[in-house]
Amino acid sequence: MADAFVPYAPLNVPKPFADAVWIVDGPEIAMDYLGLKLPFPTRMTVVRLPDGGLWLHSPIAFDQGLAASIAAFGPVRHLIAPNTLHYWWIPDWAARFPEAQLHAAPGLDKAAKRPLPPHRVLGDAPDPAWTEVIDQLLVPGGLLTEVDFLHRPSRTLILTDLIENFEPRRIRPRWLRALVRWSGAADPDGKAPIDMQLSFWRHKRTLRSAVRRMIDWAPEQIVLAHGRCYDRDGTVELKRAFRWAL
Template sequence: MTTLAFEPYAPLDVPKPLAPELWVIDGPEIRFGYVGLKVPFPTRMTVVRLPDGGLWLHSPTHPSEPLLEQLAALGPVRFLVAPNSLHYWWLPAWAARFPGAEVHAAPGLARKAKRPLPAHATLGDAPPPAWAEVLDQVLVPGSLLTEVDFFHRPTRTLILTDLIENFEPRRIRSRFWRLAMQLAGAADPDGKAPYDMQLSFLGRRRRLRAAVERMIAWAPERIALAHGRCYEADGVAELRRAFRWVL
């Protein structure tokens, strides 16, 4: 049995309210292959309940039976969203379990994915009519990573994936990985895009800056993150701090 590198954000597979009609769900730790290493990452999904009662799932985590039972109490699963070119692994399992749900994926994911994806619509720089009433979105194209970020207008919550990573050193059990996350620039309290990801935007900084400025203009109160501590207050200040390398 593999020893966990991170202290889990327990309880796992349980919706935790972050704002009205919006929850985060912490899932199991995974190992992501990168430059010959198996890098540990905690996983997290964000769930929004839309005005019609349907659920919008951002970066779905492992669909365990306890998690499916918890979600059933919130509403029917309507949308499955793979927000970038890294967060998609469990999408086929969710699509098989909920064949009536619409699948939406970041541009280019079909070319980069290491497993077959279900039929899906491609996310863009504007929300589709199905969720435009409550969610806005912005496309951030890159070479290493292309990501679509979302803004839940009713609660002024920004939903990011990997453009800000905010690992808490006190929750990293391994000294090696604790140092690695700090050297990568992705450690709380100064979480941001890891330095290798920042370098990948060198030729796309103008487009990235425009996207970040759009996020700031939304004036988010809080920011839901896929990795590490979320920001439950001072959203605009956290954006300016985390993206100072491009602003």
């Protein structure tokens, strides 16, 4: 079917994922991979904190209509740049919600190719603003450093690039489907692509420790930034996707 190639429509619409958790699928972007420009679907996560404020993880391309929809849920209090690759639209969201506090992964101030507004650096422990409901951990690596989160009330693990799970049926060119499968990031066996796995070679002990902490969290579902999310069997999927690191 032709609509199988449409990336997670409707786009720019908050979709309930768990209690107090929404995902928003955005437009595809062109990502550099092995010298090629590849179409990547994008996704952000919205969490409502106990005080009613909103926590926006990995904001997608800014859209006025989407911003209005999110603002209707409550005040935007936190904007999260969770790794050294997912940050580009943070300044646009910060301009729309100037009262929001920005939080960025370590090293992003030096790696960013676009100036970032003043921000707090995310660490291996949750910020006091969300410690009541969200756990977090730091995963330092070579290609990227990522901070991952668990929304405890819904047992939802929120990842960015450490698992990618592209659905081949949504990829039109045959050569690209083959490349995604070769990289190891194809559904139903999505995981970190091979180049990212290799980049953790010098950080494997730290990565293994972080993955074990995530497994101990026993997530029921997992939100991914790229590809099909896991709405059940989260811990099983986590062990499967990180078998290369355990």
